[in-house]
Amino acid sequence: MANAVYVWGLARATGRRVVLRIEDHDRQRSRAVFDAALLEDLAWLGFAADTKPIRQSDDWAPYDAALDRLRVAGLVYACDCTRSTFAAWARESGRAWSGGGCPGGCRSRKLGERAGVGTRVALGDGAEDWDDQRLGPQREVPNREGDLLVRDRHGNWTYPFCVVVDDMRHEIDLVVRGEDLLDATARQVRLGRLLGREGPPAFYHHPLLRKPSGAKLSKSDGDSGVRDLRSRGLTAEDVLGEAAAAVGLLEGPRPLAAADVPKLFV
Numbered sequence: 573m574a575n576a577v578y579v580w581g582l583a584r585a586t587g588r589r590v591v592l593r594i595e596d597h598d599r600q601r602s603r604a605v606f607d608a609a610l611l612e613d614l615a616w617l618g619f620a621a622d623t624k625p626i627r628q629s630d631d632w633a634p635y636d637a638a639l640d641r642l643r644v645a646g647l648v649y650a651c652d653c654t655r656s657t658f659a660a661w662a663r664e665s666g667r668a669w670s671g672g673g674c675p676g677g678c679r680s681r682k683l684g685e686r687a688g689v690g691t692r693v694a695l696g697d698g699a700e701d702w703d704d705q706r707l708g709p710q711r712e713v714p715n716r717e718g719d720l721l722v723r724d725r726h727g728n729w730t731y732p733f734c735v736v737v738d739d740m741r742h743e744i745d746l747v748v749r750g751e752d753l754l755d756a757t758a759r760q761v762r763l764g765r766l767l768g769r770e771g772p773p774a775f776y777h778h779p780l781l782r783k784p785s786g787a788k789l790s791k792s793d794g795d796s797g798v799r800d801l802r803s804r805g806l807t808a809e810d811v812l813g814e815a816a817a818a819v820g821l822l823e824g825p826r827p828l829a830a831a832d833v834p835k836l837f838v
């Protein structure tokens with residue numbers, strides 16, 4: 573719900589539309605019931621998007637087309653490395669894999685793309701610069717953890733690939749997300765460039781709300797934290813006030829209506 577406060581607050585304060593995207597690129601892990609719960613939570617809080625929910629699984633063609641473009645540019649290769657390949661390399665080398673490629677040298681092995689093998693995109697060298705509207709100018713190398721896996725060996729498209737393709741086709745000019753994704757940004761900026769995006773969108777990486785235990789609230793398990801608070805009798809205004817205070821947007825918790833959230837950002 574901190575994410576909703578930032579997304580709607582920043583969008584409405586700057587005259588932007590909110591695009592609601594259901595990121596179900598991972599067929600093994602996506603659960604329609606969690607999507608429904610999150611949409612219901614947003615409605616209960618008083619947040620309405622300007623689009624119908626756009627579901628990635630409704631149309632895979634844009635991802636195929638983007639991969640084709642990269643393939644024509646000679647940047648796509650099959651990779652049979654697994655997590656254990658990376659772990660074994662790290663054990664032997666005393667440090668995690670970094671830089672271009674992958675520990676198995678798969679690009680030069682020319683394995684051929686096929687079922688059961690992952691697909692990577694060569695990101696190239698050099699750093700990327702982008703502007704974070706909260707954290708200021710950023711600079712990072714895109715291939716710090718190797719080349720980007722765009723499709724896993726089960727055939728699932730990966731999160732960083734899908735969102736870059738989606739941000740381009742939905743003409744997103746401001747990405748608002750948690751600061752746990754700050755590390756993913758350089759490779760996404762690079763990927764956008766390789767796909768022909770002229771300049772990166774603006775980013776705003778916001779602080780994360782944590783459960784009382786300190787654990788990160790996870791969208792993927794359908795836990796927005798709202799259910800729990802609702803069941804304890806809190807109103808939507810109470811919940812938004814708590815969330816805004818917890819991330820430092822309010823000095824202390826007080827009831828906050830969804831319509832008043834943009835005022836926190838002007």
Ligand SMILES: [Zn+2]
Pocket residue numbers: 650651652653674675676677678679
């Ligand atoms: Zn490999």
